C-alpha cells in the first residue's frame with residue numbers, strides 16, 4: 417500500500433468509525449450466539465497473493481461486525497466497561513501511526529516522560545499521596561502479577577528470583593473470595609501455589625475480610641513455620657463489588673510486617689470523586705494498588721496503572737539489564753520496562769493525555785456520578801417490580817438482583833434462563849454471577865454514551881422478558 421492509499425483507507429476507517437459510533441444504539445448489544453459461524457466463513461489458509469482493500473473492508477463489515485458484541489454500546493450493562501470515548505480513540509490512532517515500542521527511555525523519550533507526568537496527574541486526581549509512583553501495564557492481571565512477585569521477593573529477600581522457591585519456607589498470601597480470578601492466576605504464575613492463597617471469610621454488607629480472622633490466619637501460619645508474604649485486598653470486587661476495609665487490613669499487615677496490595681481495577685476510577693474515597697479509606701498505607709483507566713475512566717483498552725510506594729523494590733524484582741538494553745550518555749532516566757513483567761510496551765500514555773485534556777477531570781467526575789445515580793435509580797425501580805429482589809445494593813454503579821416468582825421451583829435455573837433471554841432480546845446486555853451458591857444477575861452501568869433514558873429501557877427489557885419467561 418502506498419502512502420496515497422494509506423491516506424485514502426485511513427479516511428475510510430475514520431468515516432466508518434464515526435458512523436459506527438453514531439448508530440451503535442440501534443444494534444443488539446451482544447452478538448447472537450452462533451459458535452463457529454465466523455470461523456466457518458473464513459478461508460482455512462492465508463492468501464498467497466495480496467487482495468484488494470475493498471474486498472477486505474467489505475468482509476470486515478459483512479462478516480466481522482455482525483459477529484461482534486458492542487462494548488461501546490450505551491446499554492452494555494454486563495462486564496465492567498472498557499470505555500473508549502473519541503479522544504482516546506484518536507490518541508490511539510496517532511499511537512498506531514507512530515507504532516513505537518516504548519520499552520526504554522531511549523526508544524521513546526517523549527512517551528516515557530509523558531508516562532511519568534500522566535502517572536502524577538492520575539495519582540493526584542485519585543487523591544493518593546505523593547509517595548506513590550505509577551507505571552502503566554496492559555492489564556490489571558499483569559499489574560497484580562508484578563505486585564505478587566514484589567511481595568514474594570520482599571519476603572524471600574530476593575532469593576525467589578535467584579534460587580527459586582524449592583527449599584524455602586512455604587509462602588502464604590491472604591485474600592477473601594471476593595477478589596478477581598486474576599489474583600489466583602498471579603499466585604499460580606509466581607510459583608506460590610493456589611493452596612497457599614489463604615481465603616479469609618468476609619463479614620458485613622461490604623463483604624470485607626474479617627480482620628480478626630485475617631490476623632488469626634497469619635498467626636497460625638507463623639506458628640506452623642510458614643512464611644506469610646502479603647495481603648491482597650479488593651475495593652469493588654467483580655462479582656458484587658465486595659470491598660475490604662483497607663485501614664483494618666493495613667493495621668493487621670503492619671503488625672506482621674506484610675506487604676499490602678489493593679485491586680481497585682474497576683472502582684479506582686471513581687476515586688476522582690472525593691465523596692467515594694471513603695471506600696478506600698487508609699489507601700495511603702498500602703504498598704501497591706492497581707486501577708484500570710481503561711475500565712471506567714475512558715482511556716481506551718488497554719491501560720492499567722500500578723502504583724507502588726517503593727519503585728526501587730519493583731525494579732529489584734523485575735529489572736534486567738543486558739548490555740543491549742543499556743542507554744549510553746543519558747543520566748537520570750526511567751526505563752519503564754524495568755518496572756514491568758514484559759519488555760515491549762505500547763505508547764499508552766498518549767491516550768491518557770488526550771482524554772484528561774479533552775474532558776478535564778470535572779467532566780469525568782460527572783460521567784461517573786451519573787452512572788452511580790442511574791444504577792441507584794434502576795435498583796430502586798426493580799425493588800418495586802413484581803417478584804424482583806435486589807440481592808446486593810449498589811456499590812457505586814454495580815448491584816445484583818434475582819427474579820423470584822412463587823410459581824418457579826428452581827430459581828437458580830430460572831435466573832440463568834432469564835439472563836439468556838434478556839441478552840437474546842438484544843436491547844441490553846447483562847451477566848450472571850453467584851453469591852453464596854445462588855445465581856444472581858449483575859447490573860452495572862458505565863458506558864460513556866449511556867443516558868438516563870437507557871435505565872428506563874433496561875427496566876422495560878428486564879421486566880418484560882421476565883414476565884414473558886414466567887408465562888411460558
Ligand SMILES: Cc1ncc(COP(=O)(O)O)c(C=O)c1O
Nearest residue numbers: 555556557596598653654681682
Ligand atoms: C476487580 C477486577 N480486578 C481485576 C480484573 C482483571 O482486569 P484485566 O482484564 O485488566 O486484567 C478485573 C476484570 O474485570 C476486575 O473486575
